[in-house]
Amino acid sequence: GQQLNQSPQSMFIQEGEDVSMNCTSSSIFNTWLWYKQDPGEGPVLLIALYKAGELTSNGRLTAQFGITRKDSFLNISASIPSDVGIYFCAGEGGSEKLVFGKGTKLTVNP
Amino acid sequence: GAGVSQTPSNKVTEKGKYVELRCDPISGHTALYWYRQSLGQGPEFLIYFQGTGAADDSGLPNDRFFAVRPEGSVSTLKIQRTERGDSAVYLCASSSSGELFFGEGSRLTVL
Numbered sequence A: 001g002q003q004l005n006q007s008p009q010s011m012f013i014q015e016g017e018d019v020s021m022n023c024t025s026s027s028i029f030n031t032w033l034w035y036k037q038d039p040g041e042g043p044v045l046l047i048a049l050y051k052a053g054e055l056t057s058n059g060r061l062t063a064q065f066g067i068t069r070k071d072s073f074l075n076i077s078a079s080i081p082s083d084v085g086i087y088f089c090a091g092e093g094g095s096e097k098l099v100f101g102k103g104t105k106l107t108v109n110p
Numbered sequence B: 001g002a003g004v005s006q007t008p009s010n011k012v013t014e015k016g017k018y019v020e021l022r023c024d025p026i027s028g029h030t031a032l033y034w035y036r037q038s039l040g041q042g043p044e045f046l047i048y049f050q051g052t053g054a055a056d057d058s059g060l061p062n063d064r065f066f067a068v069r070p071e072g073s074v075s076t077l078k079i080q081r082t083e084r085g086d087s088a089v090y091l092c093a094s095s096s097s098g099e100l101f102f103g104e105g106s107r108l109t110v111l
Helices: none
Strands: A004-007 A010-014 A019-025 A031-037 A044-049 A055-058 A061-065 A071-076 A085-092 A098-100 A104-109 B005-007 B010-013 B019-024 B031-037 B044-050 B053-056 B065-068 B075-079 B088-095 B106-110
Touching: A004 A085, A010 A019, A019 A085, A031 A061, A031 A071, A044 A055, A044 A061, A044 A071, A071 A085, A098 B044, B005 B088, B010 B019, B019 B088, B019 B106, B031 B075, B044 B065, B044 B075, B075 B088
Parallel strands: A010 A104, B010 B106
Antiparallel strands: A004 A019, A019 A071, A031 A044, A031 A085, A055 A061, A061 A071, A085 A098, A085 A104, B005 B019, B019 B075, B031 B044, B031 B088, B044 B053, B065 B075, B088 B106
C-alpha cells in the first residue's frame, strides 16, 4: 500500500529559528496536506496543496508540492513557543482517503 | 458546539468485550471518516461514509470492526471481541467540500 516517509521524526529548536520538514512517497499523490496535532486534540489542517510545483504560504508557514508529485516540504519561519506540536503530512491519491506520515514532533525552547 | 464531537473521550475495557464509539459530525457535512491513531503514528484510514452508505471500508482491519451511519449524520464504530492491539485513539472527521475537520478522538484502552 501507499506509504509516506516523513522526516525528521523530532526537532528541538530555539525560539526564532526556522524549521523545515519533508515527506516522500513511493507513489504519486493528487493532493498534499500538512496538519498540526496538539496533545489530546485531533489534527488541524495548516496548508493544502493541489498542483505539482505549487508553493503556498499561510502566515509563517510555507509548503510546496513536489514536481514529481511524490514529495512535499513544510517550512516554519521564526518559530514561536506555540508552534510546539506534532506535524503530519498527508497525501490523497484520488480515493477520498488520506495517507498520513508518522509525524514530526517539534519542540521550541524559549 | 460547532465542531466534530466524539464520545466517549476515554474508554477502558477488558479483552473480549464489545465497544461502541460515537461520532457526531459538523451539521450538514455529508462525508464522515473514521481513522485510527496508534501511539507515535499518524492516523490510519478505517472507513469513509458518503451520506448513509459506506463508500470505502477498505481500512477496517478485520470483521470485528463495523461502522454504521443510519441517518446520514451520527456514526457509530463498533468493535467486537476487543483485543489488546485495538488500543488506540479513534478519530472521526467530517467534510462538506474536501477539507476534513477532525474530532478530539476516543482513546480506547483494552486491558
